[in-house]
Amino acid sequence: MFVPDEIYYEKAIKSYELGISLLKKYENIPKTIIDNHNNIESLRSKPNTEFINLKKKLIIGVRKTHRYEPNQKVSDFLVPYTSSGCTASCLYCYLVCHYNKCSYLRIFVNREQMLDKIIKKANESTDKSMVFEIGSNSDLVLENTITNNLVWTIQNFSKSKHGFLTFPTKFDMVEPILDLPRN
Ligand code: SF4
Secondary structure, three states, X not given: OOOOOEEEEEHHHHHOHHXXXXXXXXXXXXXXXXXXXXXXXXHHOOOHHHHHHHOOEEEEEOOOOOOOEEOOOOOOEEOOOOEEOOOOOXXXXXXXXXXXXXXXXXXXXXXXXXXXXXHHHHHHOOOOOOEEEOOOOOOHHHHHHHHOHHHHHHHHHXXXXXXXXXXXXXXXXXHHHHOOOOO
16 A cells, blocks of 8 residues: 655645545645645656655645547547556656656545536537546556545546546556446
8 A cells, every 4th residue: 555755735735625634644644835736846856766766755736737638549538637647666657758757646636626527528518428538647546545536536427427437557456446336
């Protein structure tokens, strides 16, 4: 089980239920308040040799960018969702190429806002059911072991009349989601 050695968080997370519960869950872990999860200079300026140590940090913030990328492969859209990066260190990972040493796990606590937007978009399409890829920035099965976000997402999205969600994973901690009603 992942236990961070340090947490960096934006003050705004205290306005969200998930933010409050994560601060409580990790109350004994050292914490630093940051202005912006996107630009933590003290971490960005570390040498690449610090990569593995950086993976032990957990960053918690509010996602401000909600731009959907059209996608013609497994979905209609790639959707920025509840996390970026992850706690593993697979050397072939494309996220590492994107984020380099800043590929540590960032969790975004405004999940209600993000899921509401997906449901609204899904219900705009009357001629076909749209597919939303929510796991292109992270591995949500891994993230779920920290936040329970995947369970929460499936439970809430299953109430939507339209649309599908998809997410790839390489992890096997899938028991919490197997028996959920998914519709
Ligand atoms: S678990 Fe997935 S997202 Fe994380 S480093 Fe490995 S390949 Fe990348």
